Amino acid sequence: MFLPEEDAWMFCRRPDIPETQVIYDYVGQLAEQPSKDALDALFNMLWHRNGGSNYEVCTVLDKLTQMSDYKVRGLQIINRCFYTIGNPWQLDKDRHGALHEMIVRIKETPLEKGQSQTVRLMRELMREYASSEFYKVLKMQQHFLEIDASVHQQAFGSHIKDYFFIHITAGTTPDLPNSLKSSFKKQQDRKLTQLQKSLQAFDASYGKTGKKHAPNPTRLVDTELRHALFDYSPNRKNGKSYYVQANQFRAASPNFSTMGEFKAAIYELVLAPLLEANAQYGKSQFSQQMWNVMSDAQADRLPVNNTSINTLFWRLLNFLICHDLQKPGGVYLYKLVHDVGYQVVTGMLLNAVLACQMARYSLEKCFARLFHRNEETPSQRIMWLVNAFEHMNVALALNSRVAGYSV
Structure with a gap:
């Protein structure tokens, strides 16, 4: 950048x-x-x-x-x-x-x-x-x-300005000193704040009799955004908000004595929205593959430590988002959003990020790789991916503090 x-x-x-x-x-x-x-x-x-x-x-x-x-x-x-x-x-x-x-x-x-x-x-x-x-x-x-907007405006890459959560990972290179990344952090914070205010205005005005609601700041249709705002809200009632579930997980974290116990708890937490939507996934090939990806016999015996946690989330989120790191096509992401919907899949990813802030960096890297892979593709050809990014953008904006963003 x-x-x-x-x-x-x-x-x-x-x-x-x-x-x-x-x-x-x-x-x-x-x-x-x-x-x-x-x-x-x-x-x-x-x-x-x-x-x-x-x-x-x-x-x-x-x-x-x-x-x-x-x-x-x-x-x-x-x-x-x-x-x-x-x-x-x-x-x-x-x-x-x-x-x-x-x-x-x-x-x-x-x-x-x-x-x-x-x-x-x-x-x-x-x-x-x-x-x-x-x-x-x-x-x-x-x-x-x-x-050169006339050439690029129809490409998926033109959306980069809107997706605050990949501004730094997709827009910078490793040779940039950390001391200079503050400029991008400020830009990311400005975009996040702008999105939060726009979402709040849309939500507050939607459905008010005799009043035109505030503009929809996303590419989702109005009704879909309304459902997303309810589902991802940290203030969602009935105790089922992802924010509450994350708090419960973090409260239990000190009780995990080994990485094996931590892994099993993360597996259940991330899989929970999927099983609620379709219980058949509990004994599916997908859930078994997800468990295998997370497994590391040597690390499982170790005490809970940051290095092993980072590795665990990198494997898990790469599996869910990219599938293949060399050619990130989002195979499972595509299958899941078409089977159970965007909100369920976003909820799985949100559970990982809110349970442990370190997971956010792996999530950003995986989405950035998927973005780079598809940036020259016309958006209309990959609307499923556009919608997946829009949902993740909204979910992280609503839970930004818990996810580790500064605003």
Whole structure:
């Protein structure tokens, strides 16, 4: 995600190795030039080992490609180059077209290997970058800025602005220092607060005689949103709210002496909404597979600990949301929402997150992977997935404090 002006300056002053500051200074200077000249010079550097009159740039690129871990470092350096230009340009709408061109040109690395070792390895790095998570996240910035909206507005990726819970996991890359993630946290909090207020206004005004209700802030139909607001509300009466169930689980947590006991309790809690909707799932192949995914004979004997809890939730939520981490298609998510409905499935996931805040990070990562997998697909072709995201967005907004968000 592009950084605001005050943090952007710091971002290009945090070199991976001291010598790379030469590259970031050079790219920073390019950002001040006319867009076409800047992009031509940038790709000349990355494709042709050409730093113009700055020969130090070429020397640093030579040194980079001679390192044993040049692939790891190289992808991060390339990524930072694009953001060093993108951070200031995103503040200037006249540059947004050039930003889109930059993102497109990344895929146009020359097929020729190049005459020198540095050129050959830099082109290999650029091709690898174009198929990496770094590039997926960079492309997504177009949706935040609404660049080239005529092309992207029908794509699922254009919804990223609305889904506050994946803003950080889907919109940032691992090379971003934690100290700079506060900017994205503020943006996430603003979106969450805005959604909470809109949901409250809609709920308070819906059905009032003689009054037009407040706008529906989601893509769900009005009646479906009303049912969702009732079902996910922490103030739901009759003691069945997910908030109350989570409190009961947390109160019992100190009594679990081993991870095996903790696992069994989580299994029952997460499965409960599904069994209430369809008791046949109790002895189904799905519930057995879910148990097997959660099982770890060695970890089960250990005392309850954060490392094992994180691993447990990662396995469980990846199974429920992505199914296959390499090709996250949401197989079980798709089957479940069509069999028992969105509210039941969202309730299962909400039980996990509210019972243990650490589960939220696994949930966000899984939804982010599913989002990246489908971001270029037209929304109308995957409305089941759009609705699943909308339900999760509403459920987390209503229970944000218990889920670990700050607002």
